[in-house]
Amino acid sequence: MENVVDIVKFAKGFLGRYALGRLVSMNYQARIGLMTAGSYGLPQFRMRMFMWGARPSEKLPQYPLPTHNVVTRGVSPVEFDSNAVVHDDIKGAVLEKELFLGDAISDLPPVTNDEERDEIPYEEMPKTEFQKFIRLKKKDMPGFVGGDSSDHLLYDHRAYKLNEDDFQRVCQIPKKKGANFRDLKGVRVKADNRVEWDPDVERVYLPSGKPLVPDYAMSFVEGRSLKPFGRLWWDEIVPTVVTRAEPHNQAILHPLQDRVLTIRENARLQGFPDYYKLLGPIKERYMQVGNAVAVPVARALGYSLAMSCKGTATEGPVFTLPKKFPDLEAVVVEENH
Numbered sequence: 001m002e003n004v005v006d007i008v009k010f011a012k013g014f015l016g017r018y019a020l021g022r023l024v025s026m027n028y029q030a031r032i033g034l035m036t037a038g039s040y041g042l043p044q045f046r047m048r049m050f051m052w053g054a055r056p057s058e059k060l061p062q063y064p065l066p067t068h069n070v071v072t073r074g075v076s077p078v079e080f081d082s083n084a085v086v087h088d089d090i091k092g093a094v095l096e097k098e099l100f101l102g103d104a105i106s107d108l109p110p111v112t113n114d115e116e117r118d119e120i121p122y123e124e125m126p127k128t129e130f131q132k133f134i135r136l137k138k139k140d141m142p143g144f145v146g147g148d149s150s151d152h153l154l155y156d157h158r159a160y161k162l163n164e165d166d167f168q169r170v171c172q173i174p175k176k177k178g179a180n181f182r183d184l185k186g187v188r189v190k191a192d193n194r195v196e197w198d199p200d201v202e203r204v205y206l207p208s209g210k211p212l213v214p215d216y217a218m219s220f221v222e223g224r225s226l227k228p229f230g231r232l233w234w235d236e237i238v239p240t241v242v243t244r245a246e247p248h249n250q251a252i253l254h255p256l257q258d259r260v261l262t263i264r265e266n267a268r269l270q271g272f273p274d275y276y277k278l279l280g281p282i283k284e285r286y287m288q289v290g291n292a293v294a295v296p297v298a299r300a301l302g303y304s305l306a307m308s309c310k311g312t313a314t315e316g317p318v319f320t321l322p323k324k325f326p327d328l329e330a331v332v333v334e335e336n337h
Helices: 006-025 078-083 101-105 129-134 164-171 215-223 263-270 282-291 295-310 328-336
Strands: 002-004 029-036 047-054 187-189 195-197
Touching: 002 006, 006 029, 006 047, 006 078, 029 078, 047 295, 101 129, 101 263, 195 215, 263 282
Parallel strands: none
Antiparallel strands: 002 047, 029 047, 187 195
16 A cells, blocks of 8 residues: 555554554554655655555565665654664665756757647657666566567657746746746745745736736745745756646746646656656646656565565565666676676
8 A cells, every 4th residue: 555644644643553453453464664766766755655464374575675865855754753664774875876857857858838749759868877777668678578679759748738827927937946936026035034025126917917926826835935936956856746737836847948847757757667658638647647656666665575475575674675676687697797
């Protein structure tokens, strides 16, 4: 079972304890683990709750320990702090370097706010190891047997089309790290980091008659938020891929292009290989990606489940994934040498 961390935060962890208690009362073994997607090779924090359950006759699966050096963002729920899947000795653990937004999407061709094509050429070669991996053909992906060997175009690299007012606003957000609605004319930041209207600046209006800076941006989180119309940047780790591609209360703007992140860019941040082709209306495709379990996390949990089914799982709640996972063939070759 997987869910957002709120399930073990709400009412001091009541729902998490209730779920565990019900499983145990039905004679299941059960355990909870809190895993951060970025710790398994993605430029996205995304902490989620995972619960394993197994009958007494089965081996209860373990949680795979992190493979990448990502400092967890946010605080684990106090009642379930010990369930965070982390290395006890983080300084002694040999981890790969964390990934950033640029590592995932810097090879993708520019597209506009009104791009309508579902398939386009790549144009550039991959620039990072992550990009080389994510662009592999299905047959070349670790663990696949008899996959499709044909080349494919770049699928789903199109953005949710902003309305004209929002597009006008986005075009005026500076292309720099940390830029957001606070950089627009007429906004002033007070000493307590809350925004207010600058009394010395006349309010700016769009051609439609709507204000350049909407009231909801000024009042969001009592004027303290940096998220409305926020630009992401190349050297950042994204908080969480969301299901709604609207910039009103979240930072989802491309670093250098006047649009929100595309479906494919979100899919990259979730670890979906590029050969995945999504179906349905634009909004539904964003939801499919945003609601999914991040692929590297799912892959690692699947490996743990297989170990349990084969009876090779070790004792204890956690285990260390093989070096170079998921490329287990590379591990075998290295061991043979």
